[in-house]
Amino acid sequence: MKEIRLKGLDEKIYYDVCDNGLKIYIWVNEKINTFKGSLVFLGGAENTTFKIEGQEKKVPSGTAHYLEHILCKNADGSSLLGRFNALNSYSNAATYPNRTAYEFVGTKDVLKNLDVLLDAVQEKEFNEEYFEKERGPILEEERMRRDDANRVSYYKINACLFAKYPNRVSGLGTEEDIKKITLDDLKLFYQTFYHPKNSFLVVTGKVNPEEVMAFVKEKEKKKVFLPFVKPVLPKYHEPKEIVSSYDEARVNVEVPNVYISVKVPLKDLPKKNIVTLISIMQVVLASNFGDTSIFKEELLQKKLAVSVGYNVEWERQYLILSAISKTKEPDKVIPLLKEKMKHLDLEEKDIFRKIKSTIANLVLSYEDPEYVNDVLNYMLVTYGKIITNEKELLEKMTMEDILEVMKSVNFEQMNTFVLYPLKKEE
């Protein structure tokens, strides 16, 4: 068992690998009662086409999510969650664009929780009857999501920004997709992505790391898996240009929401650690559109906007920088946001105050086992490893670094998206 030390945070992650390739990460907090476990597979909603031993495979959108639902069922069709309930724990599962996670939160018998989780997800027997029965709840979930304004804007904006990336369509699938999904699609996805070598386990909270590590390694030793054939995922040649510079939609919002998004190719930026690049963008946007910006204060005081915010997303070979506002006067606010985005202020005092508060948040974040579990999951999927020097990177950031990075950002590929309220007659 190795120890991964998080520099400057006085925290460590225990790490080991099972013989079958399953990686295990453990973070301990002795002062609390709670623990969380998550088993994560590197296959998610966006993996609808892939090659296995040279053969092209395709499943409908929504397959990963349907499979997640089915894996949460026992052999008799009852819910797997009930087995965790009997251990006095909570459990849940979630499908992300690039991963699917199965998790539990409890206060006693972490080994029994792990036993149920590993067996249920790694050794699945499928059944046609309960596969069909689950289609109804999934269709209702899809209908529910259609009323979610954030979700509508996320996919619409991605469709404006990206021509090739699969993040343009809902990972849940449309009603039509969901109706098309067969049990064979689920089996294919399961056989392809659900292998120990394509997964990791993260356990956080009040646990004994030696005990957990020994238990999982011993348990995994007894399981038999076919050799892992790594699926070949499509390579997307995404052009630098955005697809469209403007789009709008109407949903159940009370006030129009405006999004200004810039597509920034990573290859245009100086060669720096991706964590540094993202941090720089975040602090710069925070000082221009965040709670301490003069620009935001003016928009609010002139009653042009009711809120102003920002976001930074990393999407494969691009960073997306966004300014967001709720406004009753989108026509007046859009040009102001665009202008501001093109002429970002780089005030040293502001930026370093933001860095100081980001460091404070980082120190605080290693406390809650549920949050730490999510952070480790995110790092492992996004960066492929645990980032050990996040605090150091923030502390070492200089104004020169920031100026160098921001000088290389081209703001030409800019999209405007507006979410309007439904028309009254609708």
Added chain:
Amino acid sequence: MKYKRYDLGGYQVYTIATDKFKNCYMEINFRQDVKDVSLAKRRLLGKMLAESSLKYPSKREVNIALEELYNLEFSSGVGRIGHNHLTSFSFDFLHPKYVKEKDYLDHVLDFAFETLLKPNIKNGSFDEVTLQVVKEKSHVSLDAYKERPLSFARIDSLAKLYKGEIPSKRAMGTHEEIDEVTAKDLSEEYKKLFAETYTEILVIGNLDMDLLVEKIKNRFTKEAVMVSNIPYMYLPKIAPFKQEIVKSTYNQTQYLVYYQFNNLTKFEKECVVPLFSIMLGNANMTDKLTRYLRIENSLCYYCGFYVNTSDGYGMFYVGLNKENIVKAREMIQKAMQEMIQKDIEEDYFEIQKEKYLADLKIREDGMYSLGDNYYLHETFGFSSFQELREEIPKVTLEDIQNLGKKMQYTYEYILEEREA
């Protein structure tokens, strides 16, 4: 963990000394009978105090000060427990050991009490421009619930079920009430906040609490308020059954069913209701409702049973296709009947009790849930976590059955999806 209460005449300080958390938390609550509170004014006052002070005359300057204090999180809010209206100010900050400045805790307290005690009032009035910003945000916040179908259904159904009564009112007031408030009104409301309310301060963290309370005393004094006890339960008039169907522009229908009650004992409210609610609609996919609606009949993705003991109602909620309402109604009634007929396996009941005890431990790991429990315990006499651990095992299936019999089916609300 060490709990301690300090009675300081004009106000009380409740403290929990614990090394569980890297941050510390302070909440200042002003409590008053809701009938004596102008909802819109009180909420706008809270927001105005959070928006600026004499030292920090704009929201931006407040935010800069918060960042200087290592991202101190500061917010104001309003809420209600039974007849008690609460205006709260919360401060979430790093434990002083993580920062270089030796007097960090003093700076945090200075910020907190300057905000409350030195408001941005000039010539007897709050700042008009700031008030307009706060009003604009309030109007938008007031309507934000319409963006989520279940929130819309819940708020609209409560307004219709309790027409004009306390549970029907939003803590923010109405659009008309917000419009009527002037900057001068708020300076009068500010005086009332201190003159007419009970005040309780809650502090959680790994701090020397005796020393901290001395620091608070040096910054904050208040006259004692002599008013009678404010009931923490609203006792509803049980209405005859009615049904409401409302058209909507949402894609999914929301089906809500209300049961009311007004004569629960302390033991029922604190120990029987949670177990009843878990087994009926909140047991991680093993409850009756999920089993009948989702697993056996594929009618929905989400459903549940929510209980508000201080307002005297329980509410079933389901998001579904409107064609399935008849079946859903049948299944809800079946689930409820089984609770009343004690149709619950003994083993399952025991597991849910243990599960609830485990939930208490999880809640003790959360700073806010830990604080909520202690605040309710000291202020209203709710059971502490320790007392709940002793009482929960005493709940019997007969208690569950009796609770079911006390609940009356009074209201059905359907928020219909848009026409295809």
